Amino acid sequence: MEAAALKLLPPDTRDEGTQRCRVGPATLSALGARIGAPLRVSLPAGCCLCTAWPRHDLADGYLQVDVSCRTAGVTAGDLKGLTLNIGQLKLLAYRHLKKAAVKVVLKSSALKKSTPKTVLQETIRELLRNVYVSLNYVVTVAPNLENPVVCIEILSVDPLTDEAGLITPQTSIKIKEVVTFEWYRHLSESSAKTSVAGLDDVEKSLKEIIDLPFHFPKTFKKLGLSVPNGVLLIGPPGVGTTLLVKSVAREVGAYLFCISGPVIYGSRPGEGEENLRRVFEKGREMSCEGPTIVFIDEVDSLCPKRGGSNNAPEDRIVAQLLTLLDGVGREGKMVVIAATNRPDALDPALRRPGRFDREVIIGTPTLKQRRSILQLLTCSMPVSTDVDLVKLAEMTAGYVGADLTALCREAAMHALFHSSLDSAETVINTADFQEAFKKIQPSSFRSAIGLTECKPVTWEQIGGLEDVKLKLKQSIEWPMKFPQAFARMGLSHPKGILLYGPSGCAKTTLVKAVATSCHCSFLSVSGADLFSPYVGDSEKILSQVFRQARANTPAIVFLDEIDSILGSRSHCQTGHGVSERVLSVLLNELDGIGLKVTERRGGKLQLEGQCQQQSDEERK
Template identity: 45%
Template structure:
């Protein structure tokens, strides 16, 4: 049991609106005894806070308890679960009894049940001891409505990050009447949290907390606290004299290094990539990059403009074309340009020997993407994830794995109509194998063909892949580009690598890569594509 004076200072609440909603509900229940409606017991006696871990649910409770000068009774799974029968129920009775004792003496009282999903799980997943605990808690909560106790200033608050994992009986009227979602902080709220946690740190004049906050999509308050701590550690390692604390100044590089180490906790267990690719890392494809900017970057960066004109952004973009032509690279660059979280899934990750596991991963990825918005969900090899019905590979019963994945994907994409800041990108080099349902309006609204690079594009790709190589004066990359017709971007990357290897084979002490090395490499390689193959990809039709 904890009194307000014993509590540590609460972490900053992630959302002021949520704080106001929770505070209003709690303060009214605790303090406004003269209000006739409240005396009749028509306000919620139980409040359920739910949301991802680290969003500040416990901090919200502590902040309101301090505001009301109330007594706080804490209940968590570690204190409830006992080894001997009956001890858990006894602990709950004593906790409620203590709260009523304080309330009877005129002091408002809050009973806070942390991680209630672990204490009162759904009936299908619980054991006999947990059934007794649930029954005891229901009895205690129903007892608070008795005439002898209805006048007492007491509120029961519970928190969970798995709201569907608790016993439904707890959510019936008269128990947890009010439910408040504690969401992931917005960019403005992340900035406020960073400013609070870094107020005692010395920041270099080049540190831009606004840009750091913008790059931390999906971070909750606890993640941002860990980020500040990790940035300070990187700055500490740079000190030559560890005793000179005044020299501890956090630079922008410390924050960047820290962000590489500390990711958003709620995305753990899901394939999430932090893309550092830019449009400049992709050679050629100028028109295609412009279309992707308008479809992906604009709706996220200029959402107000879209809303002002009543424009509905596209929800899905399908990239199709030959292998090795930068479809995946384009998706990552788009995510980086839009400063969006990037979730990537492939067929290999979704096909599992356990029935339903792939669909669960798909649903979980979309759930995390909603929480980490703005975000991009990217499906590589989309034809393996959403094949034409009847061609889905191994079966489980009468429905193939591919058909189950397709059904789940269609459901999730249709659900994006109510979501904001989430775009689905997919790539395939087998467009004819995709199910036609994906091409219906509201799903993949934009279909873009990614062609192999032309001569100018090949020149840009060669420049990108040789920017860290020392080239001989006789190397003419434009000439190399002209001689590599039908080469894909991946082929050209391999050509540059092979030219370097040719130079090393010739002389391990070579200090540059010369034209003859490129010519030797060119003669040893064959393009991945032919004219007929390119024409086949270019003529693909979806509708």
């Protein structure tokens, strides 16, 4: 047949819900199809199953399809303006089905509660009578005020066939699942793959909290365990908490209901509490269908610490959320996840078992995690073979996921501007990433105290001082690169190094060379950065410097001209009080006394060394 192209037209209103496909006589003849024979029409978004019928005007070259039986990805809007090939129409053999199992989608939860099972069974039998179906196809029901059903998904058929199956009055239809349209639509929309890299341990922890209690309730009851009410995610901005929650919800098949703190507040008194109650009521309604996650982003803006004189509305919101969290466990399959980067600003009453049962800390990505993130970001980019992702991961200490995304985007833009804009041969090379490094700095250091970047200096640029350079390498580089050797010899890496000498003997240059060769975070602090006219402010600033360094390890804290910062406690003179207090704070920080909750715990240097050893082996 020469005229193989068929232009798609909207279906006739008389054919809606009849599963009919109207084609011209020449197409019917080419297919060898009799009237009413089942056809499979292949579309860009999927397939639909229909029956062959001639057009009323007997015109060839046109196709009118009723997509009432189709795969999940096909919608009526996908058919506009399409031109199909006759090869995309396939005549199918069919068999009478003995059994079929279906999932029924109803309009609302109220109809689900009020519709008796016997009535629903009869309705489904009537709707599916003499309908051709295939496995995993969805049969859409025409809108009707009296009909509570939106669509029917075919879960299994007997006998199993790749062709079409005809549901007759003798077919036994079993309703396996009944869900509401909102639940079904949400799960269909969230079925797209969400890629998350570098957060495997946190993702596993979240799955344990959410998935296990919902799928094994009898085991939890036998062990006397209660279902967790809530999880608090703590991490710096841009680390990927929202993306992580979406990925976990998709993998466990949970309904995700996202809200942000400022959206809850209203203009009139009591409106915020009412909005919060409405959110939890919606979550309880969805939890009757299956696992439900209520995700509160930026929870610190919603629940600040109580006790201030002018924050009565916030206090009422906090009290309302505490009451709602206490009732979550009894409501069913619902868990509350909150995310914040300021855990100290939260009201302490929230952070106890029974409300937020577990606090999951997401620190700045380690070397191995940064490498995984870079692999994910560059997998769809035309990256040159000379780009070493291991080397890039080493150079991005302190970068979070958002920073790495911006870095790759900036490198791609640089490569695009230095080639013809319409060229298909654009390749991103190492030089593009080097240029991107000049523009994209770690977001965690944008509000840091002191200087956070230095001009790169190599060891070869420093003449002489071979013994000093060797000592610095042994003290700083070797513990990072060879932690197993240090552990085997029973050696610990030094916490601090004091460089002293006359002016101009390259003390600062040596520190820059160490920071360049180690590819670690760098913080340079002077006396002007530390001292403040307010009592206690200098000590607080120094603690904040060490907190930022610990959160972005491996890091080097460089205290330049330390004699101007610290005093001697042996000479108690007037005016030395601030220096003595700063010295006490420095001694405590060097001893490692106390950690903030936002700082990553564990032997991070050991992790970095393992990754370094692994990358060396791969290079070999």
